[in-house]
Amino acid sequence: MSEKKGFNNNKNSEKPPRISDEMPGQKNRMWIYLVLMIIFLVFSFVDFGGSVKEIGRDRFEREMLASKDVEKIVIVNKEKVEIYIKPDKLDSEKYSDAAKGGTFGMGAQTGPHYYFKIGDPETFERQLEAAQKDFAPEEKIFPQYTTRHNYLGEIISWLLPIVIIVGIWFFILKRMSGGGAGGSQIFNFGKSKAQVFDKERKVNVNFNDVAGLEEAKVEIMEIVDFLKNPSKYTKLGGKIPKGALLVGPPGTGKTLLAKAVAGEADVPFFSLSGSDFVEMFVGVGASRVRDLFRQAKAKAPCIIFIDEIDAIGRARGRNPNFGANDERENTLNQLLTEMDGFDTNSGVIILAATNRADILDKALLRAGRFDRQIHLELPDIKEREAIFKVHTRSLKLDPEVEIEFLAKQTPGFSGADIANVCNEAALIAARKNKNKIEKQDFLDAVDRIIGGLEKKSKIISKEEKRIIAYHEAGHATVSWLLEYANPLLKVTIVPRGRALGAAWYLPEERSITTYEQMLDEMCSILGGRASEELNFGKISTGALNDLERVTKMAISMVSYFGMSKNIGNLSYYDSTGQNEFGFTKPYSEKTAELIDKEIKAIVDDQYQRALKVLSENADGLKQLAETLLVREVIFSDDLEKIFGKRIVDIKKQAEQENSQEKPDENNTDNNDDNISENQ
Secondary structure (H helix, E strand, C coil): CCCCCCCCCCCCCCCCCCCCCCCCCHHHHHHHHHHHHHHHHHHHHCCCCCCCEECCHHHHHHHHHCCCCEEEEEEECCCEEEEEECHHHCCCHHHCCCCCCCHHHCCCCCCCCEEEECCCHHHHHHHHHHHCCCCCHHHCCCCEEECCCCHHHHHHHHHHHHHHHHHHHHHHHHHHCCCCCCCCCCCCCCCCCCEEECCCCCCCCCHHHCCCCHHHHHHHHHHHHHHHCCHHHHCCCCCCCCEEEEECCCCCCHHHHHHHHHHHCCCCEEEEEHHHHCCCCCCHHHHHHHHHHHHHHHCCCEEEEEECCHHHHECCCCCCCCCCCCHHHHHHHHHHHHHCCCCCCCCEEEEEEECCHHHECHHHHCCCCCCEEEECCCCCHHHHHHHHHHHCCCCCECCCCCHHHHHHCCCCCCHHHHHHHHHHHHHHHHHCCCCCECHHHHHHHHHHHHHCCECCCCCCCHHHHHHHHHHHHHHHHHHHHCCCCCCEEEEECCCECCECCEEEECCCCCCCCCHHHHHHHHHHHCHHHHHHHHHHCCCCHHHHHHHHHHHHHHHHHHHHCCCECCCECCCCCCCCCCCCCCCCCCCCHHHHHHHHHHHHHHHHHHHHHHHHHHHHCHHHHHHHHHHHHHHCEEEHHHHHHHHCCCHHHHHHHHHHHHHHHHHHHHHHHHHHHHHHHHC
16 A cells, blocks of 8 residues: 655666668678579570460361371470471461560571470370371371470579578578677677777767766766876876776666766777677687677777676676586686786776676676776765756756756656656656646656556545555654654555555655664554554555565564664675575574564564554544545645644754854854953
């Protein structure tokens, strides 16, 4: 029922357009092959001299043989009878359909002029002799036998199956090779698939298009400046860094930053993904690594960018296929050798990006290969404001839209999420036939991305709707009354996505979380189920998401953060991932039982605490739930009218008042001291 949203990481997977795989003259060659094939078919099946007409057996005996107009008969290959008419009889009208022999109709007297097919030559001879029994001996026609070979047809019958098989083989190999650069030719599996950006093909992205990554840009810009002005650093004895690894959550701008480097650096830029090295054939990955560095050395100084390097850079020795020949490890070994082997790669800088740095091989991360690790974190409020300014440059905004307000409404959003919000807001405004994008369009876009699409047509009974309303009101009440719980922004009982109801919070932007803050957050999450039990005397399945989150938080507190008195300051978290394929737990069975008891105790305590808070504020809870049933959506102002200001807001107001008074007192004391000293 309840959803507390903070993170919605969508990886920015946009990639540069691929270079065409075809060679410059490949299309012309294809046309030549097509023309030659047409010419071959024309000469094979078209008779330029006119086709010999096939006739029936009866016409041959009745008109030609009986009239004694036949000059000779030739039996070809014991299956075809060719008839030659006497030259002086061809001018007769009844032979007007006789074939015009010779090439292009020249030499029409040569024949053959007609033909028909037979089954058995011996039977035909007996029938021919019977048909000429009344002829004089000198007038009788005796058949001649000949054998003719169709060499072209025989050659085609032999070659055509081979050509078809080879063609299918070429097609399969091309598809298996991915059809990338070098993959369209049969023996080019080991060629690199990197896209090359140079003077002829430039990227239009620069550092002005990258917002919110100021520290990372300083590191990257120094590498670009080194390539442009190497003497500035080498005169002091400095060496060019060999590589930089961009690490951060999905959507924080790692690939965008690499594109900006390609746009800013006036050197060749090779871009490819870690998966481009992976192939089903043994040795292909290592071969592609060698070919990539061979091309890079030829164009040095240059930059190589490998996106998602964890596809080939995973730590060795973690493969569950023990003892097997791992093609990925062979590729990684070749990459390590090329990056820092006996052969120096002067002028070749490697950029790589990953959001899983914890699983990378230690040999890949050491200095000398990746000298710098640049961490890109989720943007804070100032960085989000800068990112919004970049993505709203091309949008038609209403003057009332404040970029600072949008940045406050999107805590935990990555750069890719903010780009999605801007695009979604434009689509919502266009759907409503607006000329400008208004503030509400952005708020609707944030709700759409966090909670999903509204489903107002979903059929929900009155009883279910009442349970949902009290469930969400329980969340809102507990979170409002607890000091360290995240402040509520909006609560709705309109189904959205997979949730029947949702609550939006504005979590405080902090780097660490205290024990009290985690307990208050757990208590507010359990407020939904506690409200159901308190008001209806029964519970429902709607708290599944709440229970899952609370259980994970309790496990983290006990097993990872050492926040349990009975367990003590112990952490069983493995940041290295070495136990990824382990079969044993890092603690005993007795400790496991103790951990389970501690987790259950923490969750039970916070559930009872939620029941107590709701019992003490039962009237406000009921008023809030009934308001929610009528309006379906309530905001923080409604909670303030019912419960008053939050404790944390009252404390902040008191601190601000005290801070305003103290400077005046300090100034007075300082002035008095100065006066006494002067005296």
